[in-house]
Amino acid sequence: xxxxxxxxxxxxxxxxxxxxxxxxxxxxxxxxxxxxxxxxxxxxxxxxxxxxxxxxxxxxxxxxxxxxxxxxxxxxxxxxxxxxxxxxxxxxxxxxxxxxxxxxxxxxxxxxxxxxxxxxxxxxxxxxxxxxxxxxxxxxxxxxxxxxxxxxxxxxxxxxxxxxxxxxxxxxxxxxxxxxxxxxxxxxxxxxxxxxxxxxxxxxxx
Amino acid sequence: xxxxxxxxxxxxxxxxxxxxxxxxxxxxxxxxxxxxxxxxxxxxxxxxxxxxxxxxxxxxxxxxxxxxxxxxxxxxxxxxxxxxxxxxxxxxxxxxxxxxxxxxxxxxxxxxxxxxxxxxxxxxxxxxxxxxxxxxxxxxxxxxxxxxxxxxxxxxxxxxxxxxxxxxxxxxxxxxxxxxxxxxxxxxxxxxxxxxxxxxxxxxxx
Numbered sequence: 001x002x003x004x005x006x007x008x009x010x011x012x013x014x015x016x017x018x019x020x021x022x023x024x025x026x027x028x029x030x031x032x033x034x035x036x037x038x039x040x041x042x043x044x045x046x047x048x049x050x051x052x053x054x055x056x057x058x059x060x061x062x063x064x065x066x067x068x069x070x071x072x073x074x075x076x077x078x079x080x081x082x083x084x085x086x087x088x089x090x091x092x093x094x095x096x097x098x099x100x101x102x103x104x105x106x107x108x109x110x111x112x113x114x115x116x117x118x119x120x121x122x123x124x125x126x127x128x129x130x131x132x133x134x135x136x137x138x139x140x141x142x143x144x145x146x147x148x149x150x151x152x153x154x155x156x157x158x159x160x161x162x163x164x165x166x167x168x169x170x171x172x173x174x175x176x177x178x179x180x181x182x183x184x185x186x187x188x189x190x191x192x193x194x195x196x197x198x199x200x201x202x203x204x205x206x
Numbered sequence: 207x208x209x210x211x212x213x214x215x216x217x218x219x220x221x222x223x224x225x226x227x228x229x230x231x232x233x234x235x236x237x238x239x240x241x242x243x244x245x246x247x248x249x250x251x252x253x254x255x256x257x258x259x260x261x262x263x264x265x266x267x268x269x270x271x272x273x274x275x276x277x278x279x280x281x282x283x284x285x286x287x288x289x290x291x292x293x294x295x296x297x298x299x300x301x302x303x304x305x306x307x308x309x310x311x312x313x314x315x316x317x318x319x320x321x322x323x324x325x326x327x328x329x330x331x332x333x334x335x336x337x338x339x340x341x342x343x344x345x346x347x348x349x350x351x352x353x354x355x356x357x358x359x360x361x362x363x364x365x366x367x368x369x370x371x372x373x374x375x376x377x378x379x380x381x382x383x384x385x386x387x388x389x390x391x392x393x394x395x396x397x398x399x400x401x402x403x404x405x406x407x408x409x410x411x412x
Contacts, residue, residue, distance in 0.1 A: 184389075
């Protein structure tokens, strides 16, 4: 029960994933944030190995060939992906590694890593979701409508996540999420080593 | 997410199940303890509907025929079982209903109620288990040896429980168990109603 859990967080645009993840990483010391790898150029202020791992197209394609990525996708002529080495290093160090990622990538990861913990973040209702998107004041009506339609599609796969995180009151949401992750450490499918130890230990003493 | 969860607690003799269950019921108000039905005669001080539901052989067999029991077994010429009506009444009222039961009964229940939450309580090691059995000072060496051999067999099915509850420090164990149960309310397989509501709600607004 000493190694960390790979935690995948998805949810509707406007659900508050980013804020939730920031709060978890800031308030508890068991979390590490996964760092993505990308071929796009760094923007002003972005630091290599902190914001992203910035690499060339050739380096990225080399990683793909080496099976060095947990998942990846291509977007606007650039690659984005999750490097395995950093995640695995943090898991071994006992950190619960958080990946904030869209639903297709999340389900890819669950196939490769059945012990990953998938959390889906949602507001308590469609009305609240729409209000949050509108209150940002930065998106046009068209963009908001598109996000609501995307949410409809994403809702179809919620069932394949392990937990549904309702973000109504943020403080409660942060606390609940942290409890779900703590509890997940005791799940029997993540306790193989302990169960094996205990079986052998009982045999010796009986 | 408003109805309760059926919680099945098993574990090695000497693991501290009884103490754990008592602490949960005493310290938190979301729990109800399942009451067993039996054909054995009440002992001094035992109250019908509190310690057990005391019934005749005919009444018990009538319950079996009516499919009125979650599980039952016969022991020393008496029947012991878990009546459905009480459990279902408490679940509907939003209580998390705790059933302390041995492994065979627990696995029977998981087959009938896949949403039941199965917790297996264990000390951190075989040595601690043996020490706890010895420290009771009431059992002979033969009985303790038999319990250790039973533990070996029970360890084979630990994997089929949802969570492994390590009872090392009791206060921590009570808190951890309560967190596992709280978290379980957010599991996607127990959120069917909310997911369905949200899907329809999103369709209406997009």
